[in-house]
Amino acid sequence: MKINNIILRTVAKLVFFIILTLAVYLFFAGHNSPGGGFSGGLVLASALVLLFIVYDIETIQKGLPIDFKLVAAFGAFLSVGTGFGALVFGANFLTQAFDYFDIPFFGEIELTTVTIFEAGVALAVVGVVVTILLSISEDE
Amino acid sequence: MSNLIVMPMALPVLFGIILLFLRPYVKVQRGLSLLVFVANIGISAYVLHLIQQNGVLRLDFGGWEPPFGILFVADSFSMLLVLAASIVAAVCLIYSFSSVEPSFEKNFYYSFVLFLIAGVNGSFLTGDIFNLFVCFEIMLLASYVLIVFGGKKRQLRESIKYVIVNVVSSWIFLVAIAYIYGSVGTLNMAHIAERVAENGQTATLTVVSIVFLTVFALKAGLFLYFWLPGSYSVPITPVAAMFGALLTKVGIYAMFRMFTLIFYHEPQMTHTIIGILAGLTLIGGSIGAVAYKDLRLVASYNVVIAVGFILVGLAVATPAAIEGSIYYLIHDIIIKASLFLLVGTMIAVTGQTKMDEISGLIKNHPLLGWLFFLTTLSLAGIPPLSGFIGKVLVGEGAVEGGAYVLLALAFISSIFVLYSLMRIFLTSFWGETIISKDEEAPAKKGWSVAMCILALGTIALGLGAESMSVYVQDAAETLLNPQIYIDAVLGEN
Numbered sequence: 342m343k344i345n346n347i348i349l350r351t352v353a354k355l356v357f358f359i360i361l362t363l364a365v366y367l368f369f370a371g372h373n374s375p376g377g378g379f380s381g382g383l384v385l386a387s388a389l390v391l392l393f394i395v396y397d398i399e400t401i402q403k404g405l406p407i408d409f410k411l412v413a414a415f416g417a418f419l420s421v422g423t424g425f426g427a428l429v430f431g432a433n434f435l436t437q438a439f440d441y442f443d444i445p446f447f448g449e450i451e452l453t454t455v456t457i458f459e460a461g462v463a464l465a466v467v468g469v470v471v472t473i474l475l476s477i478s479e480d481e
Numbered sequence: 482m483s484n485l486i487v488m489p490m491a492l493p494v495l496f497g498i499i500l501l502f503l504r505p506y507v508k509v510q511r512g513l514s515l516l517v518f519v520a521n522i523g524i525s526a527y528v529l530h531l532i533q534q535n536g537v538l539r540l541d542f543g544g545w546e547p548p549f550g551i552l553f554v555a556d557s558f559s560m561l562l563v564l565a566a567s568i569v570a571a572v573c574l575i576y577s578f579s580s581v582e583p584s585f586e587k588n589f590y591y592s593f594v595l596f597l598i599a600g601v602n603g604s605f606l607t608g609d610i611f612n613l614f615v616c617f618e619i620m621l622l623a624s625y626v627l628i629v630f631g632g633k634k635r636q637l638r639e640s641i642k643y644v645i646v647n648v649v650s651s652w653i654f655l656v657a658i659a660y661i662y663g664s665v666g667t668l669n670m671a672h673i674a675e676r677v678a679e680n681g682q683t684a685t686l687t688v689v690s691i692v693f694l695t696v697f698a699l700k701a702g703l704f705l706y707f708w709l710p711g712s713y714s715v716p717i718t719p720v721a722a723m724f725g726a727l728l729t730k731v732g733i734y735a736m737f738r739m740f741t742l743i744f745y746h747e748p749q750m751t752h753t754i755i756g757i758l759a760g761l762t763l764i765g766g767s768i769g770a771v772a773y774k775d776l777r778l779v780a781s782y783n784v785v786i787a788v789g790f791i792l793v794g795l796a797v798a799t800p801a802a803i804e805g806s807i808y809y810l811i812h813d814i815i816i817k818a819s820l821f822l823l824v825g826t827m828i829a830v831t832g833q834t835k836m837d838e839i840s841g842l843i844k845n846h847p848l849l850g851w852l853f854f855l856t857t858l859s860l861a862g863i864p865p866l867s868g869f870i871g872k873v874l875v876g877e878g879a880v881e882g883g884a885y886v887l888l889a890l891a892f893i894s895s896i897f898v899l900y901s902l903m904r905i906f907l908t909s910f911w912g913e914t915i916i917s918k919d920e921e922a923p924a925k926k927g928w929s930v931a932m933c934i935l936a937l938g939t940i941a942l943g944l945g946a947e948s949m950s951v952y953v954q955d956a957a958e959t960l961l962n963p964q965i966y967i968d969a970v971l972g973e974n
Contacts (some may be wrong), residue, residue, distance in 0.1 A: 414501035422496050427543075434487045435543040 346395070353395040360388040371459050378459030380467030389471055398478060409475065413468025419461030423454055483531070486540045486555045488524050489563045489602035490616070492517050492753040497595035507586045511578055514591045518571035518598070525564040525784030529952060532557050537959060537969035539608065547608070547970050548669035554608035554970055557956035558807060559701065562605045562734060568938065569726045570598045575821055577719040580829070585630050585717075586862050597623035597723065604731045608970055611668045613735065614654055617700070618759045621647050624728060627720045628712065636715045643712040650699035657692040668829065671970035674743045682746035690744035690751055694736070700831060701732025703792055706785045710769060713775035713784060718825025721777070725784050726818035733791055737806070740795060741960040742967075748798065751905060756796030756887055762789030763890045767897035771904075774835045776824045779901050783820060786894050793887045802878020804957040808949075809871030812859070812942055816868065819856050819935035820902075823849065826911065826928050830921050836905050841914030846924065850910040852932050857906060859939045861899035867942035903929045908970045938965040 368381030392401050427436040439453035496517045500510050532538060537556040541547060574594065581590055592744035600620025623904045625647075628640045664669055664685055677686060696706075702709040713724050736755070744751055766785030773779055791813065794806025812930050826849060831839050858865035862873075872895065879888035942949065959965050 354498055417493075418498045418502075421491070421498060424491065424910065425495065428484050433541055433544045434491065437543055475815050 347393055353391055356429060357388050357391060360384060360391070364384065364388065368452065368459065368463055369456075372453060372455045378462030379466055381459070382463035385463060386467045386470035390474055393471075393478075398475065409468045411468070413465050413472060416461045416464025416468055417465070419464065420458050421461075423458045423461065426454070461469040482925075483528075483538050483540060485524055485528055485531075486538055486553045486606060487542075489567065490522050490553075490606060491598050492520060493595040493599035493602070497592045497599065500592045500783040501589060502594065504589070505589060506880060507583065510586065510591045511574075514573055515571060517595060518567050521567040521598075521602070522564065522571065525560055528555055529557065529560040529564060531559060533951065533955060537966060539970055544935060548667050549608075551609045551612050551968065552615075552669075553606045554671075554966070555606060555628055556959045556966060556969070558603040558737070558960055559734075559950050560805065561724050561811055561952055561956055562730065562814070563602050563645035565599065565811045566601050566605070566727055566756070569814055569818045570594070570723065572934050573719040573723050573726075573822070575927055575934070576722070576931035579925040580718055580825075581630075586710075586905060590627075593623045594628045594720075594723070596620075597627060598727075601727050601731055605734055608670050608894055609668055610670050610673065613670075614651070614658060615652070617731070617735075618651060620728070620731065621651070624724065625901050626725075626778055628716045630720060633715070639711045639715045642708055646699065646708040650696050653692065653699075654696040657689060657696055660689045660692060661686075666961055669970070670738065670742060671967045674685075675967050675971065677743055677746070678963075682744060685761075686744070687747050687750055690739065690747075691754065693739050693744075694751065694754065697732045697739070698738045698758060699732075701729045701736060701754075701792075702737070702762070702788050703732070704762050704765070706762065706765065706788070708736035709785060710778050710781035713821075714728075714775065718822060718829065721825060722818045722821035725780065725821045727812045729784055729788055730814055733788060733810065736792065737795055741798070741803070742963045745963065752796050752798055754791055756884060759789045759792040759796050760887055761876040761950075762786075762792070762888045763894040767894045770897055774837055776827060776834060776836055776909075777821075777907060780817075780820050780824045781903065783898060783901065784817055786898055787817065790872075790875065790891055790894065793884070793904040796876060796887065797875075797878045797882035797884050798961075799878040799881045800957055800961055801874050801881060803960055804953055805871045805874025805876070805878055807871075807953050808874060808946070809868070809947075809954050812867040812871050812939065815935055815938045815942065816856060816859050819852070819932060819939065820860065822932050822935065823853050823856060826924065826932070827853075830924055831916055831923065836908050839915075840912040841910070843910040845921065848929055849924070849932075850906075852929075853902075853906055853910065855939070857899065857902040857937050859943070860902060862895055865940075865943045867939045867941060867946070870946045884913050967970065 342452070354360050362383035364381050367384055368378060371377030372379060424435040427434055427470040437453060437455045439451055441449050441451050496513055500513060503509050528538065532555060537554060540553045542551050561828050597620055600623060603616030604613055604620060606617055625640065625644055628643060629636050661673060665673050667673055667676065678973065701706045711719060716724060740751060762785060766789055768784050769782035770779055770786060773782070786934065790807050791809050794802040794809070825841060827842065828834050830846065831842070833839050859868045862868035875891060876888060
């Protein structure tokens with residue numbers, strides 16, 4: 342049965358980017374204020390879930406040919422990898438470092454290794470949430 | 482500070498993740514996972530040696546000092562268990578190479594084995610009670626996946642029970658952690674121990690300790706073992722061996738930690754309850770072990786008996802008894818893996834699960850028969866095999882502590898162990914050979930290699946008890962003097 346959901350589709354296209362912006366904001370707010378990789382990742386995943394619901398799974402998979410299981414694995418690898426990265430510098434496992442850099446146009450900003458860790462968490466969350474959703478939808 | 486301490490957990494996690502990318506390359510997966518466990522054996526042996534020289538080691542993650550950060554603490558007790566767990570994991574992996582179906586291997590079997598062992602090792606090493614919960618969960622999540630490999634109806638039925646029991650007990654665990662955080666305001670185990678010792682173990686704290694006891698009793702199968710025989714008898718052989726050898730031991734470890742480090746001030750309350758539960762476990766396990774004819778159920782009830790036996794040592798809590806429990810714990814990790822592998826092999830070879838449907842197996846499988854006999858003797862505690870020293874020391878401790886009822890139950894249960902396994906040996910290995918060699922499924926070489934390593938392990942542990950005693954005594958001393966552990970964690974680096 343073909344449902345005529347033109348309004349939903351049009352709104353979804355617009356809302357998708359708003360959700361993505363929120364996800365990016367939450368992700369970068371993460372290590373100093375409420376937010377972080379987990380909530381950022383969940384919001385990001387919800388944007389993808391919206392697409393999967395509004396359009397059908399095949400269309401989205403054609404546009405985004407990614408194996409989300411591998412996304413989750415890559416995210417986990419990134420997070421654990423930063424833990425091991427500390428060993429290279431002779432610090433304790435999972436030690437995080439940060440410093441301030443002058444970057445043209447943006448001015449002085451704080452760059453931290455915790456962002457890499459959080460990026461890993463975000464990817465793992467996105468991968469897992471989408472994998473769960475796709476597995477449930479396949480289960481007929 | 483020594484980053485080596487985290488390796489027994491971090492290496493399996495890292496390689497477990499890397500293997501997710503190597504899904505089609507089964508040979509690489511096998512090689513890497515075996516490499517991780519062999520590396521872990523080396524690391525844990527080295528750290529064990531290091532502890533004898535430098536005392537208890539700790540690692541503050543990210544440089545956050547205790548009691549604020551999370552940390553791993555390695556004392557002889559944890560490290561001995563990590564070493565035994567790594568050896569058993571490596572052996573079960575060797576057994577897996579020739580027994581696990583290729584379709585499982587391509588569906589992340591090795592990753593989940595690595596995650597399981599990461600959780601087990603993490604639980605042994607962590608010095609933070611919430612982190613203990615997390616490591617328990619890592620271990621359990623991996624075990625939920627491993628238990629259903631095979632997808633048989635029976636497996637699905639038992640795994641639903643297993644998941645429900647464990648989710649409920651994890652919830653109680655969380656509640657218990659909330660209680661302890663509410664009453665002492667910290668989650669670092671050494672810090673909790675210090676505060677409990679300073680303020681006295683009030684009635685509230687004793688109640689909290691009983692909540693913890695309930696959780697760990699559920700996980701270890703101490704009296705609350707109703708779920709155990711069913712769940713441990715359904716997975717494929719190498720997984721069953723890892724479950725039987727390791728999962729209950731994590732619960733036992735947690736009980737030892739909690740009731741020697743933190744809640745040792747009211748032994749007439751807490752340790753009496755542990756003693757009663759251990760006694761009931763011994764009785765229930767013994768009845769179960771002789772009641773069934775299904776080989777896997779007999780093996781599972783033997784796990785239950787061992788849990789009771791080890792906790793007799795904790796209930797008595799004299800130096801000899803604790804030492805005996807540690808010996809027996811290590812012995813039991815190795816020998817239970819061996820028992821489950823043997824039973825699994827018998828079933829795989831004959832295709833039958835009941836002991837009276839198998840007969841005369843020794844004619845075609847002499848090695849299997851004699852390994853089974855050796856395992857039986859070791860479990861019963863016949864010298865010079867590894868069960869002997871643990872049993873003698875626990876017995877000695879029970880006499881010192883005047884716990885004669887527990888002493889009697891512990892040794893009568895040994896007779897039940899001997900009877901239950903001898904019965905299998907007599908009916909299944911002796912007698913007329915029903916199945917000819919051609920009708921049997923062929924036994925593979927990897928199987929006997931794995932089982933021979935474990936048999937050598939039990940002989941070595943029995944004969945080498947003297948050289949092990951340095952480490953075991955140190956482990957018992959740290960358990961009996963919580964101040965050593967507390968100083969190592971909260972003192973200066």
